[in-house]
Structures are given as C-alpha cells and as structure tokens.
Amino acid sequence: MTESRLFEIQLKKTIKRPVDEVFDRWTDPAIRNELLSAGRYKYGVKEVNPVEGGEERYEERWKNRLMGQTVRKYLTIQRPDVIIAHVVTWTPSAPVSQVFAIQETLRFLPVAQGTELAATSQISTLYPASHNAAKSNWHELFAEFEKLIA
Numbered sequence: 001m002t003e004s005r006l007f008e009i010q011l012k013k014t015i016k017r018p019v020d021e022v023f024d025r026w027t028d029p030a031i032r033n034e035l036l037s038a039g040r041y042k043y044g045v046k047e048v049n050p051v052e053g054g055e056e057r058y059e060e061r062w063k064n065r066l067m068g069q070t071v072r073k074y075l076t077i078q079r080p081d082v083i084i085a086h087v088v089t090w091t092p093s094a095p096v097s098q099v100f101a102i103q104e105t106l107r108f109l110p111v112a113q114g115t116e117l118a119a120t121s122q123i124s125t126l127y128p129a130s131h132n133a134a135k136s137n138w139h140e141l142f143a144e145f146e147k148l149i150a
Contacts, residue, residue, distance in 0.1 A: 007123045009135045013142040016114040017149065023080040023108045023115075025149050032056065038144045041070075052077045067091065072104075081108050100125035102134060117142060 015022050025031050027050045036045045036058055044059035056072040068091040076084040087102040100123055107118040119142075121134045 005125055007121075007125070007134075009121050009123070009138070011119045011135065011138045011142070013117045013119075013146070014111060014113050014115070015117060015146060015149070019108050019110045019115045020080045021115075022117070022149070026106075026108075026117075026145065027051075027077065027079075027083070031145075031148055034148055035141060035144055038148075039140055050074060050077070050083075082106065098125070 029048050029050060032050050033045055033048045036048065036056065037043075041058040041060060044061055046057040046059065048056050050056065052074055054074050056070075056074075058070050059066060060068040060070075068089060070087060070089045072085050072087045074083065074085050076082065083104075083106045085104045085106075087104055089100055089102070091098045102124075103122040105120045107116075107120075109116040109118055119138050121138070123134055
C-alpha cells in the first residue's frame with residue numbers, strides 16, 4: 001500500500017513594481033490567461049476567474065491526448081497582500097493515475113526594490129514527483145509573469 005506524503009515548498013521572487021500594481025496584474029483575468037497559456041497549457045485554458053470563490057481550469061494535452069487536468073479554486077483574495085487557493089491536479093498515466101492536492105498561499109510583500117512574491121505550497125500526494133512539479137511551476141509562473149508585466 002502506498003502512503004500519502006505531505007511536502008511544503010517556498011519560493012520568493014522580487015518584482016520591481018509597487019505591491020498594488022503587482023497584485024492587480026496577478027489577478028487580472030487577461031494576464032492570468034496569458035500566463036497560463038504561455039506554458040504547457042497553451043491550448044488548454046478552459047476558465048480563468050481569479051476572484052474569491054472563482055476557479056481556473058486548464059488541461060495539459062499532447063497530440064490532442066489529455067495528459068492532465070488542473071482546477072484552482074480561489075479561497076481567499078485579500079487585496080493587496082494575500083491569495084489562498086486550493087489546487088487539484090489529476091494526471092492519468094499507466095499503470096496508475098496520479099492525483100495531488102496543493103494548498104497555495106501567495107503573499108505580496110513590500111520591499112525596498114518593489115514587491116516580493118512569496119509562494120508557499122503545501123502538497124498532499126501519493127507520489128513525490130509532484131513536489132518537483134510544483135516547484136518548477138512556481139519558477140515558470142514567476143518568470144513568465146515578470147515578462148508579461150515588463
């Protein structure tokens with residue numbers, strides 16, 4: 001029998017813009033759509049609604065084959081300093097499908113250079129590979145977000 005595991009990752013990124021502006025752009029539906037569409041979900045973004053109680057849904061496909069689905073439910077959005085979301089990702093694969101849940105907290109902290117984005121993900125999974133995937137995803141999102149708002 002496989003035991004579930006709990007992981008926590010933390011990443012930080014400084015953006016040279018004021019907190020209010022960074023927060024507003026992070027929660028702008030058009031920018032969120034571009035951000036999600038820039039990577040592996042290029043043609044799979046189904047819903048983008050970054051408001052408290054709203055959801056984002058996107059699929060990862062390869063050669064039109066469904067490789068995974070993600071749903072992010074926004075639990076708390078407190079402007080301009082915190083977003084808390086619950087994320088569930090499902091990846092069908094042989095011989096067993098993988099499902100992992102992530103509790104995300106994203107803080108927007110004022111620093112001398114602008115805004116520090118501080119992301120914390122608490123991941124519950126049966127498969128430790130999701131730890132690396134979540135960390136990689138934050139790195140990709142932060143890098144792409146910085147390009148989009150430049």
